[in-house]
Amino acid sequence: MDSFALLLQGFTVAMQPMNILWVTIGGVLGTIVGMLPGLGPATGVAILLPLTFTMGPVAALITMCGVYYGAMYGGSRSSILINTPGDGAAIAATFDGYPMSQTGRAEAALAISAIASFFGGTVATIIMVFVAVPVSRFALHFGPMQYFLLYVFALSATASMCEGNRIKGFISMIIGLMISTVGIDPQSGVNRFTFGLLELQGGIDFLIVIIAIFALGEVLKSFKNISDGKKKMQTKFGKIWISKEEWKRCIWPIIRSSPFGFLVGVLPGAGGTIASLMSYNNEKQLSKHPEEFGKGAIEGVAAPEAANNAASVGALIPMLALGVPGSGTTAVMMGALMMLGLQPGPTLFQQQTDIVWGLIASMFIGNIILAFLNIPMAGLLVRVLAVPPKILYPIVLGLTFIGTYAISYATFDFFILLIFGVLGYFLAKAKFPTSPLVLAVIVGTSMEQSFRRAYKVSDGNLLVFAKSPLCIILLILTIGSILLPVISPIAKSWKNSVMEKIAARKRAK
Amino acid sequence: MNISLLSALVVELIGFIYTFSALTLPSATIGRSYEPKIFPALLGICLLILGGVLIIQEILAIKKKTKEENSDNNMKFGDSEKKIAITVLNGVVYALLFNPIGYVFSTILFLMVELLTFGGKKALKKSIIIAVLFSAIAYLIFDVGLGIYLPKSFLGIF
Secondary structure (H helix, E strand, O other): OOHHHHHHHHHHHHOOHHHHHHHHHHHHHHHHHHHOOOOOHHHHHHHHHHHHOOOOHHHHHHHHHHHHHHHHHHHHHHHHHHOOOOOHHHOHHHHHHHHHHHOOOHHHHHHHHHHHHHHHHHHHHHHHHHHHHHHHHHHOOOOHHHHHHHHHHHHHHHHHHOOOOHHHHHHHHHHHHHHHOOEEOOOOOOEEOOOOOHHHOOOOOHHHHHHHHHHHHHHHHHHHHOOOOOOOOOOOOOOOOOOHHHHHHHHHHHHHHHHHHHHHHHOOOOHHHHHHHHHHHHHHHHOOOHHHOOOOOOHHHHHHHHHHHHHHHHOHHHHHHHOOOOOHHHHHHHHHHHHOOOOOOHHHHHHOHHHHHHHHHHHHHHHHHHHHHHOOOHHHHHHHHHOOHHHHHHHHHHHHHHHHHHHHOOOHHHHHHHHHHHHHHHHHHOOOOOHHHHHHHHHHHHHHHHHHHHHHHOOOOHHHHHOOHHHHHHHHHHHHHHHHHHHHHHHHHHHHHHHHHHHHHHHHO | OEHHHHHHHHHHHHHHHHHHHHHOOOOOOOOOOOHHHHHHHHHHHHHHHHHHHHHHHHHHHHHHOOHHHHHHOEOOOOHHHHHHHHHHHHHHHHHHHHHHHOHHHHHHHHHHHHHHHHHOHHHHHHHHHHHHHHHHHHHHHHHHHOOOOOOOOOOOOO
């Protein structure tokens, strides 16, 4: 069956009334969580996971996607209205969205962010329909060597693309891999790092680590900068829509930013934050009115919003088709899939067509529902922002504990949650990025198994990792991803100095 | 002590302990005896190297910075750290009470402490109402609605 026929089949699954209801509920809850400062899509999916524990795999995945999308939409609501982005991907929406709301154009800013998000998400899902199957077919040829190197590439790209000190990114990654080695070794039955505790023999559940780092860690961080009460914001809105003139200014930035965002999203480590910031800068450079950027240029909201939603769809491709997540949020989504007993990767597209295509079809439906929720009902949803954080954060805490209990029905996991929550807090305080750790915890076991299988096949010869052309390409990509952030500023300064010398010579002549 | 340098030293210490534990893991009885140790040992060695590089980086950074900049980065036990300690302790008590007194009562206590920690003692009445409402609604949604069975209290009802 070709992709189009499979998509139609997916629509019959996604259009079932219960699934539409779940994607709507997921979208509303995701939007609300996404609006809370510091809580982005990763946290949203992490704390709302228990809602899906008793659902079937299709309904659970569709709900999770609704949450993921909703949080992406929600993040920009708080950026526009209170200048507080829900997560990194919504930072660019503060640059012009907040000045727009300050000058009485909040309605236009809210409308264009939802329209651009809808457009970006839909275009990216269309591209996904055509790209996902070929990628998964290609990945069927991967052996353990290629898989191991693919994991290494995805992890090192994520670690080296993180803001700040790259060494800290790699340390965070290694700590994540170490956590994944706790428990009984599945191949030899040897107890590893269990300290004699029976509860650790099954390993540390990656879902608890995710909830601890992304939800509990964020709440602990919030003690430092929590405000005493609610922020002043507009609560009464006129018609949330844009004028023809504004639409004309935005249409091309949206068209340009959507495929661009998708491409950036596919790359491991890049994700929504980089996509939105890059598309913002691109539009500023291309604009006829660059001086308006930062003061309320509507295309300054449209472009990054289209790009970050497209990136969120693009990021699902390596996760679904290869089984390799490229960002913290897709890592959480992958965790949710694995919890449902599904192994993301090429075989998912061969064996679970109804689930995969139901999910892709639900992305189209989810986008429509979220655009509806975020345009006519925006005025109602943003009232959540009026609830003081000092009430919202304890509620998030309550949800993290109930979520943890629902995973294994064991209160021992509360201690694991607290330990990793505190670890997440200290890592963030010492400026260690946490996404590489979470990513590594999730792929760690598969990565080690691929390594061991390759090691066995080659009879202990490590050169097997450089034998096939694909392995060599992956090795080059890994080295490139590590070196690129080091080389690019050096190349830039070298280029600048050369240009200066040329200019000086011209002046001398 | 400077938090960046301290974190680098902790990383190095973890690297030592982990590598040592990896190398002293029991041998496998099936296949190659050293196989369960290879991957962890590689990770430990990587962490030792990265930790070492970070320590050097941090020492160089401290030398470059002025005294004031360094004192800004020092470990402090301020108000927010106190609240974190309360939350962790509250979490431990919650874990211990969760099964014996049931979900609803333990959650009311846990949330009340958290709401007071976040909002201050002035909001006692409000905190009680929110804690009771959240616990009851969460119980209804998760236990009754979603079939995620939560421990019941001595009353046997919830």
